[in-house]
Amino acid sequence: MSVFNSSTLYPRFLLTGFPGLEAMYGLISIPICLVYIISIAGNSTILFIIRTDTSLHQPMYYFLSMLALTDLGLSTTTLPTMLSVFWFHAREIPFNACLIQMYFIHVFSIIESAVLLAMAFDRFVAIREPLRYSTILTNGVIIGIGLAIAGRALTLVFPASFLLKRLQYQPINALSYSFCLHQDLIKMTVSSRRISSIYGLMVVIFSMGLDSVLLLLSYILILATVLSIASKSERVKALNTCISHICAVLTFYTPMIGLSMIRRYGQNASPIVHVLMANVYLLVPPLMNPIVYSVKTKQIRLRILKKFQKQKV
Secondary structure, eight states, X not given: OHHXXXXXXXXXXXXXXXXXXXXXXXXXXXXXXXXXXXXXHXXXXXXXXXXXXXGGOSHHHHHHHHHHHHHHHHHHHHHHHXXXXXXXXXXXXXXXXXXXXXXXXXXXXXXXXXXXXXXXXHHHHHHHOTTTHHHHSOHHHHHHHXXXXXXHHHHHHHXXXXXXXXXXXXXXXXXXXXXXXXXXXXXXXXXXXXXXXXXXXXXXXXXXXHHHHHHHHHHHHHHHHHHTOSOHHHHHHHHHTTHHHHHHHHHHHHHHHHHHHHHHHOTTSOXXXXXXXXHHHHHHHHHHXXXXXXXHOHHHHHHHHHHHHHHHO
């Protein structure tokens, strides 16, 4: 019994890549590294363009900067453990490091959800009150929204980490992914996890659940406003300003819903499917957001092309 107690005081946590494909980790790591490189380069480029071009110092691009910063944070949070598993086959992670990684993964995920909601509000104001747009979304209001978004995420997730810290775990815990998630850690407990499970559900409901409902409401109001515009060309123009944001919303929520469905109804699915969906959930949004906004947003696209042309000259 004493041996068991000492081992539960210092439990070992082992990360998992793709079960059964360990011999191919070197090959698998190539697309994963490319995704990280493109994600970090793309989001850094977005931030650089907005920072250096004063004509882009507008509410829409401030929110886009928040999205890029969040995607950078999400990428850099998962990068170390992903590479340690696929490059060095180093699976073990200290419990505290696992908790820290879990904390920031969920914080950045909640922040991204809230930023997407703020961007929907930005589009609603731009379409509904175009003449008052700059007076409604002042720099002070945007800073306040940004602080509220970050504060909510940091506050909501901290108790979840604290509750997990107090639980007892098996001596050796093989996690399902190459990074730490709350729903994965909580499965490893040998003590009662009722409170942690309930709190984790509350966090989801009051963050992404609430944000998704408000996002849907925002687009209902946007659609109603657009349909009230008399000119067809103006209606099309107004909707076109929302295309990039709609793509970003779908890129974020579709993998998240897919992962939830697989976890709930895909018990008989291969473990590789579960791992793949989790990787898509965390890797695809930071990869796709800068690509979508670079392609679909004319102002960003033109300024990126202009920067490259200057470098060639």
